Amino acid sequence: MTWIIMAIILASLLESVAYLYPxxxxxxxxxxxxxxxxxxxWAFLGGLFLDLIAFRPLGSDSIFFLVTCFFxxxxxxKIYFGNILYVFIFLLVxxxxxxxxxxxxLFSAGHFVLTLVLGAFxxxxxxRIFPEKIGSKQxxxx
Amino acid sequence: xxxxxxxxxxAISLLILLLDKKNLITVIKAPxxxxxVPFKKNVYQSIYHLRFFPTVFMSYGQLLQEKxxxxxxxxxxxxxxxxxxxxxxxxxxxxxxxxxxxxTSYRYIPAPVxxxxxxxxxxxxxxxxxxxxxxxxxxxxxxxxIINVSKNRSLVRLITDKDMKxxxxxxxxxxxxxxxxxxxxxxFDKVLQKDPLFLDDLVVTRGTDGLPPNxxxxxxxxxKSDDAAVYKEAVIEALVDITQKQNILxxxxx
Numbered sequence: 362m363t364w365i366i367m368a369i370i371l372a373s374l375l376e377s378v379a380y381l382y383p384x385x386x387x388x389x390x391x392x393x394x395x396x397x398x399x400x401x402x403w404a405f406l407g408g409l410f411l412d413l414i415a416f417r418p419l420g421s422d423s424i425f426f427l428v429t430c431f432f433x434x435x436x437x438x439k440i441y442f443g444n445i446l447y448v449f450i451f452l453l454v455x456x457x458x459x460x461x462x463x464x465x466x467l468f469s470a471g472h473f474v475l476t477l478v479l480g481a482f483x484x485x486x487x488x489r490i491f492p493e494k495i496g497s498k499q500x501x502x503x
Numbered sequence: 504x505x506x507x508x509x510x511x512x513x514a515i516s517l518l519i520l521l522l523d524k525k526n527l528i529t530v531i532k533a534p535x536x537x538x539x540v541p542f543k544k545n546v547y548q549s550i551y552h553l554r555f556f557p558t559v560f561m562s563y564g565q566l567l568q569e570k571x572x573x574x575x576x577x578x579x580x581x582x583x584x585x586x587x588x589x590x591x592x593x594x595x596x597x598x599x600x601x602x603x604x605x606x607t608s609y610r611y612i613p614a615p616v617x618x619x620x621x622x623x624x625x626x627x628x629x630x631x632x633x634x635x636x637x638x639x640x641x642x643x644x645x646x647x648x649i650i651n652v653s654k655n656r657s658l659v660r661l662i663t664d665k666d667m668k669x670x671x672x673x674x675x676x677x678x679x680x681x682x683x684x685x686x687x688x689x690x691f692d693k694v695l696q697k698d699p700l701f702l703d704d705l706v707v708t709r710g711t712d713g714l715p716p717n718x719x720x721x722x723x724x725x726x727k728s729d730d731a732a733v734y735k736e737a738v739i740e741a742l743v744d745i746t747q748k749q750n751i752l753x754x755x756x757x
Contacts, residue, residue: 374543374546376620377618377620377624378543378546378547378550378617378618378619378620379547379550379619380620381619381620381621401508401512402508402512404512405512405515405516408516409516409519413532413535413539414539414543415620415624416618416624416651416653416658418520418523418524419519419520419522419523419528419532420516420517420518420519420520420521420523421520423512423516423519424513424516424517427509427513428513430509463621464621464685465621465664465665465666465685466685467685469685
């Protein structure tokens with residue numbers, strides 16, 4: 362749990378102070394893919410924290426994160442058991458939608474590359490921290 | 504994932520958003536700002552200095568030499584400051600004698616930068632006198648305007664923001680509209696084909712949409728002209744790199 366809190370705080374700070382990229386959303390999505398329990402609560406709390414830090418309307422990020430996690434839960438079986446390509450496509454789509462809604466960025470090559478690199482990094486690290494949380498049927502392999 | 508918590512949390516989020524839009528939870532948010540603002544300021548300062556580390560490392564010898572020249576410059580600065588004070592006092596005295604009103608200079612609120620994402624976040628809010636719509640400058644250069652104010656901090660929509668539109672003119676008197684583009688570029692649009700537009704023309708605010716007139720925006724770096732179109736447009740190069748700035752000024756009164 363400490364790791365999750367630290368990751369959300371660090372991501373929110375980076376996003377609001379240093380670089381315009383949805384780091385917090387990336388963390389939430391990776392958590393939703395790899396850690397099954399309580400992800401809705403992390404999405405809700407992470408969104409509220411980001412709104413407070415980044416001076417956005419309180420609740421706006423929470424709603425986006427919750428809806429994202431909901432869609433993930435609906436289509437997780439397809440994404441989880443399929444090729445890693447499905448995961449990256451989902452990440453790219455959701456990051457692009459978030460970028461457009463919150464940052465008015467339609468397409469950014471930098472964000473595209475960062476999504477792939479950061480996604481691969483987080484998806485390879487998180488299962489090592491939470492190995493017991495991965496479903497028994499198949500592990501997500503990078 | 505248990506989906507029972509999803510509708511409840513979504514409903515709570517929507518409720519919080521609605522209450523925040525109506526400014527009904529400002530009292531709850533205010534204590535967090537007391538902690539967040541100084542913390543973000545420190546983080547931003549640290550990241551700001553880190554950006555210069557490679558440059559400092561590569562030019563260490565040159566910096567050492569320049570440090571030795573600083574003492575002379577400081578002495579000259581002190582002398583100039585003294586002359587300035589004497590001349591300002593003389594001007595004030597003359598104005599009083601001539602019966603004119605107080606000097607017509609803008610009133611500024613200085614503010615440190617504590618965050619830069621889509622908007623610029625500054626550590627100055629309503630308690631410093633900041634209000635919605637106030638223009639923000641760095642020197643004589645217009646960089647944006649205030650869009651959201653709380654007690655201790657404010658958000659600045661930058662001139663490069665996609666939602667930014669400012670009526671402007673060039674130093675040759677050509678009128679147009681400055682539109683922000685994501686990233687560092689700015690577009691000078693809706694320029695009539697017959698109006699003169701040249702490279703390196705300076706673009707300034709026109710003063711017709713609530714902003715003070717003649718604030719610098721940038722200079723023309725590229726012109727796009729299509730004879731078949733009604734308007735021509737140009738790309739403006741910004742005069743200020745906002746990532747290099749730690750402090751900005753808000754014009755609070757004209």
